[in-house]
Amino acid sequence: MILVDGLYSADGDFAPLDEITALAGEHDALVVVDEAHSFGAIGPNGLGVADHFGVLDRVHAVVGTMSKALGSVGGFVLTGKGLERELRYLAPSYTSSRGSAPGVAGASLASLQLVEEHGGDLRARLDHNVRFVIDGLTEAGLNLMRTTSHIVPVLVGDEHKTVAVSNWLMDHGIFVGTFVHPHVPSGEGRLRIGVTSTHTQAECALLVERLTEARNKFSL
Numbered sequence: 001m002i003l004v005d006g007l008y009s010a011d012g013d014f015a016p017l018d019e020i021t022a023l024a025g026e027h028d029a030l031v032v033v034d035e036a037h038s039f040g041a042i043g044p045n046g047l048g049v050a051d052h053f054g055v056l057d058r059v060h061a062v063v064g065t066m067s068k069a070l071g072s073v074g075g076f077v078l079t080g081k082g083l084e085r086e087l088r089y090l091a092p093s094y095t096s097s098r099g100s101a102p103g104v105a106g107a108s109l110a111s112l113q114l115v116e117e118h119g120g121d122l123r124a125r126l127d128h129n130v131r132f133v134i135d136g137l138t139e140a141g142l143n144l145m146r147t148t149s150h151i152v153p154v155l156v157g158d159e160h161k162t163v164a165v166s167n168w169l170m171d172h173g174i175f176v177g178t179f180v181h182p183h184v185p186s187g188e189g190r191l192r193i194g195v196t197s198t199h200t201q202a203e204c205a206l207l208v209e210r211l212t213e214a215r216n217k218f219s220l
């Protein structure tokens, strides 16, 4: 069994699912993809990185969460009949946990309907915002990692400096993820910017402005 994330949350890069599914085919292996960070945001149908590479029919199970693009709580597994039956009877987290509360299920369902009906437009806006942010930060000379997604990590390096920059940004109206060891290798601390489709142009511009100030202030 090959278990991978579709989109990796610390670097913003995709698993090469075209190569991985080909390899799995050669070795008769099952492929399970965690699309937590990509479901709703990546691929022509918004189904994630397997959708992006056009290999959904070669993936045996997609694991996802309602807590990121969908803005709710709970998780799901998309799979075929054989695996589904085993999971229903054998997965402790399924057999021994409560299901979603009705309000939570309603919120998840409403989000799924939005993805289905307006996903194309939302993803186009997301792509536009991502391009704007990446171009702006690159032009400002920040050390961007080579992301292929809406997860835009800015490499800072030193752990203490990473936390200091993040706190300074928070004090100046910008919330970014703070990734330090052991979440990422030692000395590779980074700020994780999560761009969304609902960020306005003004908000994206403010982010670039503040990070440019931070670059000068902290010699990033």
Ligand SMILES: Cc1ncc(COP(=O)(O)O)c(C=O)c1O
Binding pocket: 005, 009, 034, 036, 037, 065, 066, 067, 068, 073, 074, 075
């Ligand atoms: C790759 C991955 N899978 C699963 C999850 C779990 O999601 P949840 O917080 O909804 O349990 C996360 C959360 O960040 C994640 O990064």
